[in-house]
Amino acid sequence: MTMTMQQTQEIILAMLSTANGLETNSYLPHPCTPDEYLAPGNYAKAESVVRDAGGVKLNWVAYSSYGEDHQMNCQELKSRLEQMFTSNELCQNVHATIYHNEEGMAHRVEFRFYTFGVELSDNPDSVDFCPSCGWNTEDVKCNAGPDDHPSEDCHYLCSQCGRNTGSTIPCLRKIIVNTEIKSRMFLNRSPDVVSAVNPEVSNAVGEILIGYALAENSLRAMMENLPGHNPHSNLSADIERLQRHQGAIVASALEKSDDGGQAMEECIESIISTYDRVRNKRNTLAHGQLVQVGLMTLTIGRDNANQRKDQGSRLQIEHDGET
8 A cells, every 4th residue: 555645654653663662753853963862752754755657755864862861772772773674664775873972872863764655745735845856845934925915825935946835825924922920919908918809899709609699599499309408408418418319319210211310310410510610619709819910912923023012911819720
């Protein structure tokens, strides 16, 4: 079976991982200098293709990085590599370069080889290789201008031969970065008081608390028919009692009809989940801590001349992971 470039890459990475136990990485580090310690793992990329009457030949570069803390003896590593590629029919004309220190301990291997397959992009609007020279188009940038040009006018020039690659995917126009800084707002008589609570905030919180209290009362009314119900018990105790008797209640409903039993089970689960949501939100408002969040938004365009910064803040209430 003739495989696509993506399928071949997956097989190459899996083959390397089986041989050395390292994780696979989907991107290729750049730049790669001999004395640079890469994050441990296996990397693979088809750098270019050669197209002729016999098909497509993909030229690969791959790395196995053992990192600074898991270096291997050069001779032992060389022996392993020879065994791995001796019976391998996928990778042709393999050249392996071992990077090591003065003590003969290797931290990275660079592989170069070629395979036969099909060049086929995952994205129909983008091409993996330049149609003119066959070089990889992964790092090409849109050369159209100005910044607000229509997406259909995007064009990408090959980094190797300079010709248009034919990719029509819209280019990246801007990046928006959001940052948050949280600080506590002490609401007691401490000397660290930041500000007082606005009366409008207090009134809004009180109204919402009343709404949650009414929801709790509605839930409590559903519990009156439970075995052992006590009008003065806490709602949480009623919910626990409902969970204990859930199996018996559902079984009783199933005796009458399957649909009724299923409906009863769904109803109980809905009551329990509703209680959890109401309780968490009420506790947040009643016992939570007011927090001031500082916000900054930075917009970066194609050039740095049009950077825009927006700053602001907001108040929020937090309690045990609920906001």
